[in-house]
Amino acid sequence: xxxxxxxxxxxxxxxxxxxxxxxxxxxxxxxxxxxxxxxxxxxxxxxxxxxxxxxxxxxxxxxxxxxxxxxxxxxxxxxxxxxxxxxxxxxxxxxxxxxxxxxxxxxxxxxxxxxxxxxxxxxxxxxxxxxxxxxxxxxxxxxxxxxxxxxxxxxxxxxxxxxxxxxxxxxxxxxxxxxxxxxxxxxxxxxxxxxxxxxxxxxxxxxxxxxxxxxxxxxxxxxxxxxxxxxxxxxxxxxxxxxxxxxxxxxxxxxxxxxxxxxxxxxxxxxxxxxxxxxxx
Amino acid sequence: xxxxxxxxxxxxxxxxxxxxxxxxxxxxxxxxxxxxxxxxxxxxxxxxxxxxxxxxxxxxxxxxxxxxxxxxxxxxxxxxxxxxxxxxxxxxxxxxxxxxxxxxxxxxxxxxxxxxxxxxxxxxxxxxxxxxxxxxxxxxxxxxxxxxxxxxxxxxxxxxxxxxxxxxxxxxxxxxxxxxxxxxxxxxxxxxxxxxxxxxxxxxxxxxxxxxxxxxxxxxxxxxxxxxxxxxxxxxxxxxxxxxxxxxxxxxxxxxxxxxxxxxxxxxxxxxxxxxxxxxxxxxxxxxxxxxxxxxxxx
Numbered sequence: 001x002x003x004x005x006x007x008x009x010x011x012x013x014x015x016x017x018x019x020x021x022x023x024x025x026x027x028x029x030x031x032x033x034x035x036x037x038x039x040x041x042x043x044x045x046x047x048x049x050x051x052x053x054x055x056x057x058x059x060x061x062x063x064x065x066x067x068x069x070x071x072x073x074x075x076x077x078x079x080x081x082x083x084x085x086x087x088x089x090x091x092x093x094x095x096x097x098x099x100x101x102x103x104x105x106x107x108x109x110x111x112x113x114x115x116x117x118x119x120x121x122x123x124x125x126x127x128x129x130x131x132x133x134x135x136x137x138x139x140x141x142x143x144x145x146x147x148x149x150x151x152x153x154x155x156x157x158x159x160x161x162x163x164x165x166x167x168x169x170x171x172x173x174x175x176x177x178x179x180x181x182x183x184x185x186x187x188x189x190x191x192x193x194x195x196x197x198x199x200x201x202x203x204x205x206x207x208x209x210x211x212x213x214x215x216x217x218x219x220x221x222x223x224x225x226x227x228x229x230x231x232x233x234x235x236x237x238x239x240x241x242x243x244x245x246x247x248x249x250x251x252x253x254x255x256x257x258x259x260x261x262x263x264x265x266x267x268x269x270x271x272x273x274x275x276x277x278x279x280x281x
Numbered sequence: 282x283x284x285x286x287x288x289x290x291x292x293x294x295x296x297x298x299x300x301x302x303x304x305x306x307x308x309x310x311x312x313x314x315x316x317x318x319x320x321x322x323x324x325x326x327x328x329x330x331x332x333x334x335x336x337x338x339x340x341x342x343x344x345x346x347x348x349x350x351x352x353x354x355x356x357x358x359x360x361x362x363x364x365x366x367x368x369x370x371x372x373x374x375x376x377x378x379x380x381x382x383x384x385x386x387x388x389x390x391x392x393x394x395x396x397x398x399x400x401x402x403x404x405x406x407x408x409x410x411x412x413x414x415x416x417x418x419x420x421x422x423x424x425x426x427x428x429x430x431x432x433x434x435x436x437x438x439x440x441x442x443x444x445x446x447x448x449x450x451x452x453x454x455x456x457x458x459x460x461x462x463x464x465x466x467x468x469x470x471x472x473x474x475x476x477x478x479x480x481x482x483x484x485x486x487x488x489x490x491x492x493x494x495x496x497x498x499x500x501x502x503x504x505x506x507x508x509x510x511x512x513x514x515x516x517x518x519x520x521x522x523x524x525x526x527x528x529x530x531x532x533x534x535x536x537x538x539x540x541x542x543x544x545x546x547x548x549x550x551x552x553x554x555x556x557x558x559x560x561x562x563x564x565x566x567x568x569x570x571x572x573x574x575x576x577x578x579x580x
Contacts, residue, residue, distance in 0.1 A: 115305075134318050217514075
C-alpha cells in the first residue's frame with residue numbers, strides 16, 4: 001500500500017494541474033459572465049473585445065433592474081414566488097407518501113412507486129402543449145398558480161425517492177417503541193422520524209427549489225405576460241437584439257446562478273441516489 | 282383464510298390512500314390529464330384562437346407527414362440525441378475515472394463540475410452565445426489570439442455550425458449529472474477488486490475494459506437512458522442559439538413543437554407532434570425499466 005502511494009506521488013502534482021484545468025473549463029462561462037457584468041455598455045459591445053473591463057462598472061447591478069427589455073424586478077419576484085410555493089407543495093405532498101411507502105407494505109405499493117418513477121422521467125417539455133390547453137380551458141393560463149402546479153407535479157418524484165430512502169433506513173423498532181409509549185402516528189413522524197430524515201428533506205427542498213428556479217419550457221408557453229415570467233424566460237428577450245444590454249443579462253444571471261450553485265453544492269453527495277431511484281447509490 | 286383475505290387487502294390499500302392521495306391527485310391532474318387532453322386535441326381541429334372546430338381525424342398527423350422540413354428535423358433529432366449522448370458519456374467516463382483518484386484539490390474540482398448542473402441552462406447558453414459573437418465575443422477573440430482561428434468565426438450565424446455549437450453546449454451541461462452518476466457507480470466497486478485489476482499485469486487499459494467497465498454497466502445504463510430523455514426534451518439551448526435563424530434547418534422535434542405553439546399558434550398540430558414525442562419518451566422509459574430495473578431494494 002505504502003509502495004503504491006509512493007509510486008503514484010510523482011503524478012499527483014500533474015493530476016492537480018489537470019484538475020485545475022478541468023475546474024477552469026467548468027467555471028469559464030460563469031467567469032465570463034461575472035467579468036462581463038462589470039463592463040460598461042460601450043465596452044461590452046467593443047470590437048475587438050477586452051478580456052477584463054478597462055473600467056469596472058458595479059452600478060450595473062443597480063441599473064439593470066430598470067432595463068426596458070423586460071420588467072426584471074417582476075421577473076425575479078415571479079421566480080421566487082413560483083419556486084418557493086412549488087417547493088412547499090412538493091414537501092407537503094411528497095413527505096407523507098415517502099413515509100408511508102417506506103414503512104408499510106400494502107397492495108398497490110409497487111404500482112404507486114412505479115407511477116412516481118415514470119413521472120420522474122416525463123418532463124413538462126413533452127407535455128407543454130397539453131398543459132397549455134388545459135390551463136386555457138381552466139382559465140388559469142398565464143398565472144403563477146399554473147406554474148406552481150406544473151413545477152410541483154414534475155418535481156414530486158425526486159422528493160418522494162430521496163425521502164423514501166431515508167425513511168426506509170430508519171429501524172422500524174424505533175417507531176414501535178414510540179408507539180408503545182402512546183405516541184400517535186403523526187407524533188412519531190414529527191418527533192422521532194423527521195429529525196432522522198432531515199438530510200433527505202433538505203435535499204428534496206433544495207433540489208426542487210433549484211429545478212423550479214431554472215424551469216424554462218413550460219413557463220415559455222404558459223406565462224405570456226412579461227410581468228409573470230420567470231428570469232429564465234425573461235433573459236431570452238435580450239438574445240438576437242441589435243445591441244443587447246449584455247452587461248445586464250450577465251448581472252441578472254450572476255444573481256440567478258450564485259445562490260442556487262451554493263445550495264446545490266450542499267446536497268452534492270445525495271443527488272445521484274434521488275435521480276436514479278436507487279439504481280445507483 | 283381466503284374469505285377474509287380480500288377485504289383485508291383492500292383495507293390496507295384504503296388506509297394508505299390519505300398518505301398517497303395528494304401525490305396521486307397532483308400526478309393525475311397535472312401529468313396524466315394533460316397527456317390525455319393533448320392526445321384528444323391531436324384529433325381535433327383547433328383555430329389559432331383555440332376554438333374547437335370539431336373532429337379532425339388524423340388530419341393533424343397527416344399535416345406533420347406533409348410538413349416539408351420533416352425529414353431534416355428528424356435527421357437533426359437523431360444527430361442531436363445520439364451525438365450529444367455518446368460524447369457526454371465518453372467524456373464523463375474519463376472525467377469520473379479522473380475524479381475517483383486522489384489528488385490535491387479534488388474536492389474543489391468536483392464542486393466546480395456541478396456548477397453547470399445547478400445554473401440555469403438558459404443563462405449558461407446565453408453567455409456562450411455572447412462569447413462566440415464574431416465581433417465582440419471574448420471566446421471568439423480568444424480562439425484567434427491563441428492561433429486556433431485566423432479570424433473570428435460566426436459560430437451562431439448559420440444553421441449547421443450553430444447546431445453543432447448547441448450540441449457542444451448540450452454536452453457541457455449534461456456532463457455533471459453523467460459524471461456524478463458514473464462516479465457513484467465507480468464508488469460501489471470494492472477496493473480489492475480495483476487493486477486486483479491493477480495487479481492483473483495486463484496493462485491499465487485492458488484491466489479497465491475487462492474488470493471496471495463491466496462492473497460500471499448499471500451506472501452506465503442509468504446515465505445513458507436518463508440522458509437520452511433529457512437531451513431529446515432539451516429546448517433552451519437550441520432556442521437561444523438557433524432561435525433567430527429562419528427556417529427549420531436547426532430544429533429538432535422538440536423545438537419544432539414550440540415553433541408550432543408560439544410562432545404559428547397551431548395547437549392541434551403541436552399536440553400531434555407532442556404525442557409522437559411522448560410515445561418516444563414512453564418507449565425509452567420502458568427500456569429503462571427493463572434494462573436498469575430500478576427500485577430493486579423495494580421488491
